[in-house]
Amino acid sequence: xxxxxxxxxxxxxxxxxxxxxxxxxxxxxxxxxxxxxxxxxxxxxxxxxxxxxxxxxxxxxxxxxxxxxxxxxxxxxxxxxxxxxxxxxxxxxxxxxxxxxxxxxxxxxxxxxxxxxxxxxxxxxxxxxxxxxxxxx
Amino acid sequence: xxxxxxxxxxxxxxxxxxxxxxxxxxxxxxxxxxxxxxxxxxxxxxxxxxxxxxxxxxxxxxxxxxxxxxxxxxxxxxxxxxxxxxxxxxxxxxxxxxxxxxxxxxxxxxxxxxxxxxxxxxxxxxxxxxxxxxxxxxxxxxxxxxxxxxxxxxxxxxxxxxxxxxxxxxxxxxxxxxxxxxxxxxxxxxxxxxxxxxxxxxxxxxxxxxxxxxxxxxxxxxxxxxxxxxxxxxxxxxxxxxxxxxxxxxxxxxxxxxx
Numbered sequence: 001x002x003x004x005x006x007x008x009x010x011x012x013x014x015x016x017x018x019x020x021x022x023x024x025x026x027x028x029x030x031x032x033x034x035x036x037x038x039x040x041x042x043x044x045x046x047x048x049x050x051x052x053x054x055x056x057x058x059x060x061x062x063x064x065x066x067x068x069x070x071x072x073x074x075x076x077x078x079x080x081x082x083x084x085x086x087x088x089x090x091x092x093x094x095x096x097x098x099x100x101x102x103x104x105x106x107x108x109x110x111x112x113x114x115x116x117x118x119x120x121x122x123x124x125x126x127x128x129x130x131x132x133x134x135x136x137x
Numbered sequence: 138x139x140x141x142x143x144x145x146x147x148x149x150x151x152x153x154x155x156x157x158x159x160x161x162x163x164x165x166x167x168x169x170x171x172x173x174x175x176x177x178x179x180x181x182x183x184x185x186x187x188x189x190x191x192x193x194x195x196x197x198x199x200x201x202x203x204x205x206x207x208x209x210x211x212x213x214x215x216x217x218x219x220x221x222x223x224x225x226x227x228x229x230x231x232x233x234x235x236x237x238x239x240x241x242x243x244x245x246x247x248x249x250x251x252x253x254x255x256x257x258x259x260x261x262x263x264x265x266x267x268x269x270x271x272x273x274x275x276x277x278x279x280x281x282x283x284x285x286x287x288x289x290x291x292x293x294x295x296x297x298x299x300x301x302x303x304x305x306x307x308x309x310x311x312x313x314x315x316x317x318x319x320x321x322x323x324x325x326x327x328x329x330x331x332x333x334x335x336x337x338x339x340x341x342x343x344x345x346x347x348x349x350x351x352x353x354x355x356x357x358x359x360x361x362x363x364x365x366x367x368x369x370x371x372x373x374x375x376x377x378x379x380x381x382x383x384x385x386x387x388x389x390x391x392x393x394x395x396x
Binding site: 023024025027028029030031032034035036038039 | 319322325328329332333336337339340341342372374378380381385389
């Protein structure tokens with residue numbers, strides 16, 4: 001068995017120290033996590049390893065398509081329910097909705113004025129205040 | 138002024154490389170730095186491309202000691218001075234062995250020093266200069282290879298530090314894993330073991346890198362010889378950040394010890 005595949009025996013005859021109650025350095029934690037993952041992968045069969053590599057590549061390729069917006073939970077639930085009904089991915093429905101909004105915005109058929117309220121944040125001038133009654137659509 | 142002692146009673150763990158790289162790294166970040174070689178092998182001068190010299194002997198010999206300003210040697214790098222060492226350091230240790238208040242010789246020498254940072258590169262042995270370094274220093278940095286014998290050296294240093302607590306206020310600054318080898322289970326196992334016990338006092342490891350040995354041959358620091366060396370830059374983590382390496386160590390020294 002190659003050394004990479006051998007599972008290391010922990011706690012065997014290691015130097016003892018008095019326990020100290022502090023947290024680990026984040027970079028050390030990240031490195032240990034990465035090393036452990038690589039070591040775990042090294043113990044997989046060739047087919048399983050290829051699968052893991054393929055999945056990781058897919059995740060990396062999709063990273064640019066990922067985004068994170070805060071939306072009201074009722075609206076989120078509505079998109080989810082709609083996606084199940086139409087048997088479509090929720091992401092694609094959300095993408096279509098955003099695309100339609102962008103086109104309407106460019107055509108000047110959307111007016112944000114009724115929703116706009118001044119913001120106290122130093123980052124934004126305005127907030128859009130949506131009527132909670134409309135969240136569930 | 139902050140005084141850092143680089144110590145490990147085990148030899149060959151990268152003390153001198155760590156001390157030289159740290160000193161030059163801090164000097165490059167505008168800290169006026171003094172590097173003192175306490176090892177009779179005089180390797181600090183070799184690493185900096187200087188002739189070995191008896192600076193330490195002249196500064197500390199009982200009854201004949203010079204003021205610090207007259208004993209330091211410019212390293213040829215901006216803001217970095219050095220106190221060199223050579224075989225005369227062995228005679229110095231014998232003479233200090235019979236002197237009163239010998240544990241305070243470095244503390245007295247550095248009392249009025251006008252540096253931002255002083256780095257003491259200790260010898261891999263328990264002697265009078267080692268004790269004096271731990272009395273003078275504010276923090277100790279312990280480089281260690283990730284193997285059983287070197288980690289035992291860490292425990293020995295901490296035991297010594299505990300023994301000196303009546304005359305020293307020195308604290309553990311960090312444990313710096315060196316010669317980190319990703320290919321071996323032992324490196325990871327020992328790193329996890331250290332991190333579990335010393336938590337955030339274990340700093341990111343320095344990757345094993347042949348540039349460290351080569352730079353010594355040319356009398357240059359790593360910053361001069363191989364600025365892209367893995368030992369400086371560390372590993373690239375999956376999210377693109379660097380992990381480990383001497384650059385991150387200098388960052389940590391600035392963030393944690395020089396605040």
